[in-house]
Amino acid sequence: MKAYVYGANGAAITDVAKPSPTGTQVLVRVRANGLNRADLGMTRGHVHGSAGGAGTVLGMEWSGEVAELGPDARGVEVGDRVMGSGAAAFAEYTLADHGRLFKIPAASNMSFEQAATLPIALTTMHNALMTNGALQPGQSVLIQGASSGVGLMALQIAKLKGAKTVIGSSTNAERRGRLREFGADLAIDSKDAGWVDEVLKATHGNGVDLIVDQISGPVANQNLQATKVLGRIVNVGRLGGTHGDFNFDLHAARRISYIGVTFRTRSVQEIRNIFDAVRADIWPAVEAGTLKLPIDKVYPFAEIGAAFDRMDANQHLGKIVVTQ
Structure with missing residues (x-):
């Protein structure tokens, strides 16, 4: 073949x-x-x-x-x-x-x-947002790298599950301008030095409840600044690099739960559970064409x-x- x-x-x-x-x-x-x-x-x-x-x-x-x-x-x-x-x-x-x-x-x-x-967008982002990110209705979420396929799906799942404020990042102006089509209430440029201030303004100075990060590297410390006290960061991808400076004191002061995820080290049963969770929670929205x-x-x-x-x-x- x-x-x-x-x-x-x-x-x-x-x-x-x-x-x-x-x-x-x-x-x-x-x-x-x-x-x-x-x-x-x-x-x-x-x-x-x-x-x-x-x-x-x-x-x-x-x-x-x-x-x-x-x-x-x-x-x-x-x-x-x-x-x-x-x-x-x-x-x-x-x-x-x-x-x-x-x-x-x-x-x-x-x-x-x-x-x-x-398949990859649904399973990756449902697991990141709902299972590991514990997103609840009324909370705020930032998707770093939102114009990718999985990022666009994350915006849609977050909105479907009742997030009050959904923020997406893209470094491309044209793609950033289209993020609202997929559920973003605010679109930011993660290379703009002022993006943290935009997020804080949109969340009344508190920061978001959850960041799903596909960039890592250069935005690690800015993510900490943009996350509320007792918020969560789920590290899904490392498009910006696998290494970077990390402010451990800020991480501790804001008591942020920082979670890393990947399919690479999951067992067959763990992956089956992820597929089952998608079927049980959001599959009707796939069948209806809401998630696409x-x-x-x-x-x-x-x-x-x-x-x-x-x-x-x-x-x-x-x-x-x-x-x-």
Whole structure:
């Protein structure tokens, strides 16, 4: 089968063996893939958790049809239209644990392209906002890096779950101007030295109850200043860098709960629980089309390299998708 593989000369489409499901695995005939920032790094040979490097079939988000079931797989049948996340997604066929996928809503007329934009955004941001962030109705939240696909989903989930004040950041003026379309009450530029003052003004001088941070690095101390006493910061991404100055005294003085999250070190059961939580809490909004992401551009699988060039240029809003 055809797959997008990192090799000695970089990432390229090549032939690899078709996998077979074992245990609770499901074999999926892939119809579309969503691109993610971690994928971009892996096209350059970076390791993401236990995956990456020479010989790696790239990709982590897909939609398609169930082609075969492992002997212990439950909850789906051959022919079901599904979407999910997991390694080796940029291929004609991929394997997924039966608990790491969603059935595409039958009544919504959702396309494979639309479905491929959702799994990582839904699971990442529901877990960050609701499970780890403990967001409550009437509270305020700041999404750092809000113009990314997962960031746009975070804005929508926060508003859906009753946040009173939703703030999003983007360093791109055009994308910042569109954040209100996705639920932001205020849009800020995290490279503007005065953004903390804007957040404090919007929260009556208190700071936000919760920050979901996808930038880290250069905004770490500003985040502390913008978070209220006994507030929470959930560190989801590190687009601005993995290291930076951190004011431990300010962190202690404001008694902020600082939580780091990643899928890379979670067990299979932990990931199943995250998918279950999405189904139990916000799935009706997915079925109704309330929670959705814009598609920036769709490429055929043969042009996946061009799709990553577009992501690398960082001019897109929403998800870049490839189809098979």
